[in-house]
Amino acid sequence: METRDPAPLPRVLLVEDDTISQAYFRAVLEGLPTTVDAVASQACAMARADTTRHDLWLIDLTLPDGSGIDLLLKLQARWPQSPPALAHTADADPDVRLPALQAGFRDVLVKPLATAELSGAVRQALAEAGGLPDWDHAAAAAALNHDPTNVQALRRLFLEELPGARDEVLNSAQRGDAGTLRARLHRLQAGCGLVGAKRLGAAAELLRRTPESRTALERFDHAARDLLS
The missing domain is CATH 3.40.50.2300 (Response regulator)
Incomplete structure (x- = not known):
């Protein structure tokens, strides 16, 4: 993509x-x-x-x-x-x-x-x-030694796995399983940092800090869907 x-x-x-x-x-x-x-x-x-x-x-x-x-x-x-x-x-x-x-x-x-x-x-x-950009190209380039081939390859893998990660986050939130939710968000934030998914990473951090917040969950969902669209 x-x-x-x-x-x-x-x-x-x-x-x-x-x-x-x-x-x-x-x-x-x-x-x-x-x-x-x-x-x-x-x-x-x-x-x-x-x-x-x-x-x-x-x-x-x-x-x-x-x-x-x-x-x-x-x-x-x-x-x-x-x-x-x-x-x-x-x-x-x-x-x-x-x-x-x-x-x-x-x-x-x-x-x-x-x-x-x-x-x-x-x-x-x-x-x-909602003021952060979807992709931080400079951050991704710095994390991957300024190799555009690596950036594109890792972003493709990230986007392939994102639907499953999004479903896990939403399901954990709906069950009220804050421990599983935080753990999945923590792993997702690491990937966001590597590929420069700035807006989704910030939304994941906000939801991890406030797992009971409906607004934080909606911002996470919107950020994930925007990347996948």
């Missing part, structure tokens, strides 16, 4: 006024990979968002011209069908977290952030929003 043309990278609006932190966030986000629009203020964020649809908003809660919560509310008014939003802050006070969650942020990340923590939160948010 021939692979489809690569989908556009997810686009992230990064709002961070500290130069060093902005550079760090950008490096981690671009390594996922994503396309990053980095700005340092509410005004610049609104100007960028006025003409660009983003797959994720990543917003500092304290900005030079207002709060991140105020910015989120403005962005939500501009884009009623809003993408997921993550807040980040250097303030570890628990009282900071609740108002941000109530405003609509799906999580509040406390700086300094380890690369794995930041990338994991972003991957999960994008997976839930």
